[in-house]
Amino acid sequence: MYLNRLFVFGTLLPGLTNYNRYLKSSKPKTFPATAKGIMYYLPEDGYPVITEGEGEVKGVIYESPDLLIILPEIDEIHKFTGIESQSDLIREIRDVVNLETGETVKAHMYLWPPAKDRWLKQNATVIADGDWLKFLHKHN
Numbered sequence: 082m083y084l085n086r087l088f089v090f091g092t093l094l095p096g097l098t099n100y101n102r103y104l105k106s107s108k109p110k111t112f113p114a115t116a117k118g119i120m121y122y123l124p125e126d127g128y129p130v131i132t133e134g135e136g137e138v139k140g141v142i143y144e145s146p147d148l149l150i151i152l153p154e155i156d157e158i159h160k161f162t163g164i165e166s167q168s169d170l171i172r173e174i175r176d177v178v179n180l181e182t183g184e185t186v187k188a189h190m191y192l193w194p195p196a197k198d199r200w201l202k203q204n205a206t207v208i209a210d211g212d213w214l215k216f217l218h219k220h221n
Contacts, residue, residue: 085148086188088116088177090140091129091213093155103154109145113180116140116190121205122216129213130170130193132201138211142179142188152189159191170194 087109092099095111119134131138145151152172160169170191177188193201208216 084174084187084189085144085146086177086186087143087148087152087155088114088140088175088188088190089143090116090120090131090138090211094141094214099158103151103158104143104145107145107147107151109143109148112142112144112182114140114142114177114188115180115211116175116177116188118192118211120208120211120213121193121201122208123205125204129208129216130201130205131191132193132198133195136209136211139213140177142177142186148189155191161191 087093089100091097093104094100116131116138117135118131118138119136120129120131120138122129156172159172161172171194172189172191174187175190175192176185177190178185
């Protein structure tokens with residue numbers, strides 16, 4: 082299913098390295114948003130991931146007609162192959178809340194594969210408030 086929306090919560094946030102590298106040139110519309118999940122920090126890799134859960138993850142929705150062209154590049158940095166056992170992250174279409182409008186919309190979102198949850202819980206740190214930018218500011 083093709084959607085022109087992507088929910089991001091980590092290194093693809095506006096102003097961060099991967100946003101500047103992959104998204105900035107397409108000038109996506111940007112909306113503050115939240116999604117359900119639990120955010121973890123991978124200290125060995127230096128970035129966050131999300132798993133299933135009832136927590137709240139803060140991020141943004143990008144809307145762009147160029148998303149169809151951009152997604153394969155973003156899939157590469159997330160090592161998403163379309164096959165869970167061969168992917169670092171999986172990409173799914175999820176409900177996210179656009180905080181400007183209050184509307185719940187569908188958007189692509191990268192998640193930690195459920196089959197690797199045990200490893201994650203042993204090797205990563207929970208970011209309880211689901212806010213990557215706040216975490217970065219606190220730890221830099």
